[in-house]
Amino acid sequence: MSVGNNNVGIVLTLSVVVYVVEIREVTFKYSNHVGQLGKLLFELLSESLGLPSNYLEEMECAKGHALVANYYPPCPEPNLTLGTSKHSDPDFLTILVQDQVGGLRVLYQQHWIDVPPVAGALLVNIGDLLQLMTNDKFKSVEHRVLANKIDPRVSVACFFTMHLHQSSLLYGPIKELLSDENPPVYKDILLTDFVSHYDSKGLDGRSALSYFRL
Ligand SMILES: O=C(O)CCC(=O)C(=O)O
Numbered sequence: 685m686s687v688g689n690n691n692v693g694i695v696l697t698l699s700v701v702v703y704v705v706e707i708r709e710v711t712f713k714y715s716n717h718v719g720q721l722g723k724l725l726f727e728l729l730s731e732s733l734g735l736p737s738n739y740l741e742e743m744e745c746a747k748g749h750a751l752v753a754n755y756y757p758p759c760p761e762p763n764l765t766l767g768t769s770k771h772s773d774p775d776f777l778t779i780l781v782q783d784q785v786g787g788l789r790v791l792y793q794q795h796w797i798d799v800p801p802v803a804g805a806l807l808v809n810i811g812d813l814l815q816l817m818t819n820d821k822f823k824s825v826e827h828r829v830l831a832n833k834i835d836p837r838v839s840v841a842c843f844f845t846m847h848l849h850q851s852s853l854l855y856g857p858i859k860e861l862l863s864d865e866n867p868p869v870y871k872d873i874l875l876t877d878f879v880s881h882y883d884s885k886g887l888d889g890r891s892a893l894s895y896f897r898l
Pocket residue numbers: 752754768773780782788827829838839841
């Protein structure tokens with residue numbers, strides 16, 4: 685190999701390293717910001733339930749989050765490919781940023797409704813665990829993603845979840861929300877119960893929550 689080629693090799697390697705470091709920094713910053721936003725949302729959600737504003741944070745709902753980047757290659761026949769199949773998120777809350785391509789749909793009254801991308805907007809989904817804690821007051825929406833015929837699509841989901849942490853807390857319908865008219869419809873569970881059921885069930889299109897109904 686000539687000296688010239690070596691130089692090109694070194695420049696390319698350096699560019700890749702700089703690029704990877706930049707991606708790491710951007711990801712780290714985004715993770716911090718979205719984590720703060722999650723904390724604020726849990727405060728507002730606690731208040732909207734008539735609970736002290738730190739209630740959901742005390743329940744460790746904001747303690748852990750995981751970022752997942754999704755890439756959907758284009759497909760000439762979107763109906764013949766999976767995209768993301770029907771599911772509800774197995775977490776407390778999800779904050780999603782999607783690009784301008786579209787394809788996300790939510791199930792509302794047995795109909796699939798498009799969620800059109802709005803520039804600069806974040807999308808917030810209630811997850812299964814918050815549905816369980818609120819005794820069905822908040823709903824973990826079922827959704828899916830169709831691939832686009834022409835354009836690739838990218839989204840980044842931030843899942844507020846304790847899947848990656850150990851927690852000995854019990855999660856069940858919040859006692860302060862229960863009454864004779866609103867008895868608990870779910871068992872109290874450990875997060876490990878939820879995670880092992882979710883993992884063993886697989887992506888079969890059915891909610892993991894029904895397993896924990898009383
Ligand atoms: O790509 C999207 O818009 C949503 C992806 C999703 O539902 C998920 O990762 O749980």
